[in-house]
Structure formats: C-alpha cells, structure tokens
Amino acid sequence: MYNLLKGKRGIIFGALNSSSIAWKVAEKAHEEGAIFTLTNTPVAMRFGEINELAANCNNAEIIPADATNIDDLENLISKSMEVLGGKLDFILHSIGMSLNVRKGRTYDDLDYNYFMKTLDISSLSFHKVIQVARKMDAMNEWGSIVALSYIAAQRTLYGYNDMADAKAILESIARSFGYIYGRDKKVRINTISQSPTRTTAGSGVKGIDGLIDFTDRMSPLGNADAAECADFCIVLFSDLSRKITMQNIYHDGGFSSMGMSYKAMNQYNKSFDNPDEILKD
Ligand SMILES: NC(=O)c1ccc[n+]([C@@H]2O[C@H](COP(=O)([O-])OP(=O)(O)OC[C@H]3O[C@@H](n4cnc5c(N)ncnc54)[C@H](O)[C@@H]3O)[C@@H](O)[C@H]2O)c1
Numbered sequence: 001m002y003n004l005l006k007g008k009r010g011i012i013f014g015a016l017n018s019s020s021i022a023w024k025v026a027e028k029a030h031e032e033g034a035i036f037t038l039t040n041t042p043v044a045m046r047f048g049e050i051n052e053l054a055a056n057c058n059n060a061e062i063i064p065a066d067a068t069n070i071d072d073l074e075n076l077i078s079k080s081m082e083v084l085g086g087k088l089d090f091i092l093h094s095i096g097m098s099l100n101v102r103k104g105r106t107y108d109d110l111d112y113n114y115f116m117k118t119l120d121i122s123s124l125s126f127h128k129v130i131q132v133a134r135k136m137d138a139m140n141e142w143g144s145i146v147a148l149s150y151i152a153a154q155r156t157l158y159g160y161n162d163m164a165d166a167k168a169i170l171e172s173i174a175r176s177f178g179y180i181y182g183r184d185k186k187v188r189i190n191t192i193s194q195s196p197t198r199t200t201a202g203s204g205v206k207g208i209d210g211l212i213d214f215t216d217r218m219s220p221l222g223n224a225d226a227a228e229c230a231d232f233c234i235v236l237f238s239d240l241s242r243k244i245t246m247q248n249i250y251h252d253g254g255f256s257s258m259g260m261s262y263k264a265m266n267q268y269n270k271s272f273d274n275p276d277e278i279l280k281d
Pocket residue numbers: 013014015016017019020021022040041044065066067068093094095096097121148149150193194195196197198199200201202203
C-alpha cells in the first residue's frame with residue numbers, strides 16, 4: 001500500500017466476477033485509498049457477485065448502467081459525483097463483448113448487426129463515457145481515464161475476430177479525445193494493451209489456452225496477469241503518471257516486441273517430427 005489514490009474518486013466499469021480485470025482494479029484502488037462507484041449492466045448484476053466486491057470496498061455504491069446508453073451514463077456520472085462528494089479523478093473502462101465471437105461467426109462470415117453491437121459495446125461506449133463526462137464537467141484536472149485493449153488492434157491473431165477492429169477504434173478514441181480533453185481540462189486518456197488473461201471475456205477467445213501458452217513462451221517476462229494489470233491501472237490513475245496521455249501502453253511482458261523466442265522455437269520444433277502436424281490449418 002502506497003496511498004497512491006488517497007482522496008481520489010472514480011468509477012469502475014466491468015467487474016463481473018472475481019476473475020475480471022476490473023474486479024482486481026477495484027480491490028487495488030480501494031487498498032490505495034480511492035473511493036469509487038461500481039457499475040455494470042443490469043443483466044451482469046443478476047449474478048450478484050458485484051455485491052461481494054462492493055462490500056469489500058468500503059460498501060461502494062453499485063449503479064447499473066449499459067455503457068452504450070447515454071441516459072444511463074448521465075445518471076451514473078451524476079449519481080457517482082453525488083455519492084462520492086465531488087468530481088471524479090479516474091474512470092476505468094473494462095468492457096468488451098462480441099456476439100459474432102459468442103455465436104461462432106467467423107471474420108469472413110460476420111453478422112453485421114452483431115458487428116455494430118461489438119463496436120458499440122467495445123469501442124463507442126468509451127467515446128460515450130468520455131463525451132458524457134466532459135459535457136457534465138465531471139472530471140477534475142489531471143484526472144485519468146483508462147480503457148483495456150489488446151494487441152489484435154495492431155497484429156492479426158487467429159480467432160480474435162471483429163474484436164480486433166473494435167480494439168483499433170478504442171485505441172484511436174484515446175488519441176482523438178485525449179487531445180481535446182487534455183487541451184481543455186488536462187484530463188489524460190490512455191489504453192492498456194494487456195496479455196491474454198483467463199476471464200469470462202478472455203475465455204470466449206478461440207483457442208485461448210494455446211494463445212496464453214504461446215504468448216507466455218514468447219514474452220521474456222511471461223504473461224501479465226489480471227492483478228498485475230490492476231497495478232498498472234493504479235499507476236495510470238495516480239499523480240505519478242501526470243504527463244502520460246493519448247498512449248496505448250503494452251502491458252504484456254514484452255510480447256509485442258518479440259519475433260521468436262527460444263521457448264517458442266523449442267515448442268514449434270517439436271512438430272517437425274510430424275510433418276502432417278505442420279501442414280494443418
Ligand atoms: N481477458 C483478456 O484476455 C483480455 C486481454 C486484453 C484486453 N482485455 C479487455 O479487458 C476488458 C475487461 O475484460 P475481462 O477480460 O476482465 O472480462 P470480463 O468478462 O470479466 O469483463 C467484461 C465486462 O464487460 C461488461 N459489459 C459487456 N457489455 C456491457 C455494456 N453494454 N455495458 C457495460 N458493461 C458491459 C461485462 O458485463 C463484463 O463485466 C475488456 O475490454 C477486454 O477486451 C481482456
């Protein structure tokens with residue numbers, strides 16, 4: 001505990017269960033002295049697990065909101081300022097969902113209604129949260145807004161599907177709005193590009209186990225887990241990162257800079273004993 005967020009107020013989107021990255025962020029933000037509200041869709045809250053998190057975080061208020069709905073966001077932000085007693089210092093956007101992925105539609109056979117939903121939920125919601133917060137003048141100067149991204153925004157990874165496009169837009173929104181909000185109110189906006197992580201959303205990615213094994217072998221520091229991602233979110237919310245904005249920062253153990261590692265090469269070479277294996281897919 002360093003009291004890095006002492007006196008800071010925030011909103012945390014996306015804590016579904018104890019595996020969620022947002023769940024770990026909430027626990028750490030509480031440890032570091034922040035007060036915040038928790039939010040998710042009414043459907044996600046039906047499972048009730050968020051109550052347990054709220055109880056462990058000084059009885060944090062839970063305010064339901066669909067992040068694609070402007071009325072919900074206005075209500076969330078005004079209620080949050082009311083219960084927390086002032087303007088906000090940080091917002092975590094930890095939201096992603098693709099119906100194409102869920103329903104097994106491949107990238108060359110997308111359902112376009114689902115695709116629009118993917119973009120609305122996983123990218124435009126980030127713009128909506130920021131736009132509503134700015135219009136309501138809800139952020140303090142030097143406040144920090146963070147969303148979670150994935151390297152599929154830059155590189156093609158088998159099976160990541162339309163979420164790759166969603167993440168590319170998400171990162172672009174951080175740059176475009178980061179300029180405007182930084183210029184006007186000194187509010188920072190960044191995305192963190194996280195290693196593949198076993199969460200509910202993560203488990204929906206095709207071949208997640210193989211992917212986690214591959215990126216772990218490829219990364220000199222190994223994959224970053226959800227708790228480590230939460231640590232980095234705290235740094236970005238804190239005053240120790242005041243001049244970082246409009247960035248997409250890789251939090252991936254070095255994976256994004258690698259081409260081939262000894263560990264991955266070793267694993268790959270095993271398949272030479274079986275040429276049929278190499279030709280597959
Ligand atoms: N798990 C991974 O491998 C990984 C890697 C990189 C980035 N990310 C990103 O991290 C973020 C959090 O995902 P997670 O892995 O913790 O999984 P998760 O399933 O725990 O969290 C996703 C959250 O999005 C919420 N959500 C969905 N639709 C919503 C809506 N309309 N309004 C508000 N909330 C909504 C869900 O209820 C859930 O709480 C996502 O943006 C995800 O893409 C995950």
